Amino acid sequence: MRVLVNTEINGDVTMKRRNVLVFDAHGLLAEQLPLLVAADQTVHCFESVPAVQKMLAKDHCSVGLVVLDLLTPELREEVERMIACAPMMEWIGVVSPDSLASREFQTFILNAFHDFHTLPIEPRRLAMSIGHACGKARMRQALVSKNDGSGRFGICGTSPAMFKFFRQLEKVLDTELPVLLGGESGTGKELVARAIHNYSSRSGKPFVVVNCGAIPINLIQSELFGHEKGAFTGASQRKIGSIESANGGVLFLDEIGDLPLGMQVNLLRVLQEQAITRLGSTQSIPVDFRLVAATHVDLQEAIREGRFREDLFYRLNVIHMQLPPLRERAGDVRLLAETVLQNFSSGPTRRKVSGFTAEAIGAMELFHWPGNVRELINRVHRAVVMSDSKLITAADLGLAIFVQENQGVTLEAARASFERDIIESSLRANGNNVSKAAQQLGVSRVTLYRGINKFNIELNSKLSSDAKTGICQA
Ligand SMILES: Nc1ncnc2c1ncn2[C@@H]1O[C@H](COP(=O)(O)OP(=O)(O)OP(=O)(O)O)[C@@H](O)[C@H]1O
Ligand SMILES: [Mg+2]
Structure with missing residues (x-):
């Protein structure tokens, strides 16, 4: 040089x-x-x-x-x-x-x-x-x-896929129509829902999140619609439900595919009548909210299997936006990793890590990121804590196996990448049932578990990756 x-x-x-x-x-x-x-x-x-x-x-x-x-x-x-x-x-x-x-x-x-x-x-x-x-x-x-990262609306990304997404988002902000967000786990659906709120005329009003998959079935009705005092045993006080709380603002129904069928009818009625009735009351209360729903499952398939109402789907899916997986956002991995590192290093931990080695960048670009941006954040945070030097290595990220040699893809990396893909798709196809996936792949359960550990595949990626570091929403 x-x-x-x-x-x-x-x-x-x-x-x-x-x-x-x-x-x-x-x-x-x-x-x-x-x-x-x-x-x-x-x-x-x-x-x-x-x-x-x-x-x-x-x-x-x-x-x-x-x-x-x-x-x-x-x-x-x-x-x-x-x-x-x-x-x-x-x-x-x-x-x-x-x-x-x-x-x-x-x-x-x-x-x-x-x-x-x-x-x-x-x-x-x-x-x-x-x-x-x-x-x-x-x-x-x-x-x-x-x-805090190159991109728009507080969302990091400069890849063609994200530019296209930002152009759609720009148009969506000008309307009041319901939005259905699709995308793999960790691609940023909640971040986008927040952007739809923060960058629209409703920004001064509430943003209410309901995780439809996380509420016990017996509580979901009162959670969504609220209840009057004495409506049921244990209802000692009046409770305002999430839909009513979102009045004037944005209601974000996360994991809408998990909403029980009985509740889907009630939600449909709310969308048609733009009013709710609290449990234990007969009074109809008008509500005005913009609805954003998200799902990481295929709702069309859920409809075919009788788990989701078609009429509700059409109500929700007026504008459909699909977040691309991280592996399809050329160039964004590095940008995101550097932004995450910058934000984390200037936070309370103040570790003296200043960047990534070239191998680490190469390995991140080769990796498939099944847990998408959330996984990238978690890996970088872990690497900052574990790193012994000023530069984060591929090993610190748990990606040593994806290091490229001589700038070409090594046979080992190509094999590993293929192996990882096939294990993941088999697990997905078999609903994360290890025995069934092992049978399909023609290997023993022990061999499959070895692969799962080797590639750090999380059988319940969403819960476990969040739980490990406690990082969920920036
Ligand atoms: N493009 C991005 N720029 C910056 N941060 C991002 C981006 N995409 C996602 N994140 C961050 O990654 C984490 C996961 O994003 P988010 O919770 O929005 O994903 P999700 O699609 O809702 O995931 P899930 O389906 O598992 O609920 C959050 O901390 C979020 O702030
Ligand atoms: Mg989410």
Whole structure:
């Protein structure tokens, strides 16, 4: 690695310097590089992607300049991964006019780069472009520090999947229609429900959460509708139910698929009449709330199996929003991990952990995250506590098995990933019944349990992961 600084201001320690990264595998820019270094910049020049990743794991960089000429297809892929891993940076490509002729190359440039320059470069123009990109990166970083993570509505994410989701959310905020949120466990359904409340005109009014799966069946009616004094044995006082408490605001019915059938009829009536009747009363009380419901199960299937009312489903599912699983949010894993680390390190624990090793980032990107963002938060928190050094390793995260060697996927990691997938899908298909899953997979229960332990698969992921650390809602 070569490091270049502008000697004119080298002694000025008061100036906040910006790191500019140059990836130049064949040293094509070696001669001109000193001309590009502006007064407030430090330029770090690399010839290999692993060296870049090592630096990015430790240090912050605003802009990356990539010489794209003479790259083998493998190296080009590495470069693409490198860019995808750094969503907070702006990238500038340097290419020969010949390579620009290909359509595929043009698409690559348009998708991945803030700007591009053709060889031979014109140092003044390139220096200006680097300056603009630094300004843009700085603006983005300022937004991130305000937001506690890059994203929108208090939700972290810059991947295409999340951008699409944010665009939908923007539209949803303007309406009063009911929303049904789908998505695997830990993808952020409750966070989104809170955003629908916080960023809408109802934000000054209550936000009431009802976890339909967690209330004992005999209490659910009084929990939702409230009761009058003496309505049943033990009803010593009047109780206002959750629906009435949400008046003017947002009612969030979590795990709506677990609502007992009998209660589904009552809820449907409330939605039709926009009024409730407390238990032990005959008086109908008008209620005005926006309904957001969430489920991690397939309600259509529940309807087919007679566990969910179709008419209620259509009432709830006026707007359907599906949160993508974390493994489909390219680039967000690193962003989330760094945001979680930053928030946790500045909290009361104040551990001296400053980042992740390149292997840790690689392993996190390879991992499948069955428990999604919640699992990522838990793993990072645990790693901060357990880490012995300034940088969190893949082993601290419990992901040593997913470490990539030579930037390729090792056979062991590929096997492990496949093995994990197949165990998980079999457990899911068999309702977490280990005996049935073992039978289906043709292994003994002991072998299956070994796999479950090896991959840290949680048979009841939601309950156990929350219970372990006590972290549920940020
Ligand atoms: N994109 C995100 N940015 C920041 N934090 C997030 C994001 N998504 C989820 N979280 C955090 O992850 C944790 C789990 O999210 P949440 O409880 O909203 O998930 P969920 O989909 O409701 O899960 P479940 O189905 O298990 O109830 C929370 O601490 C939440 O704040
Ligand atoms: Mg939830």
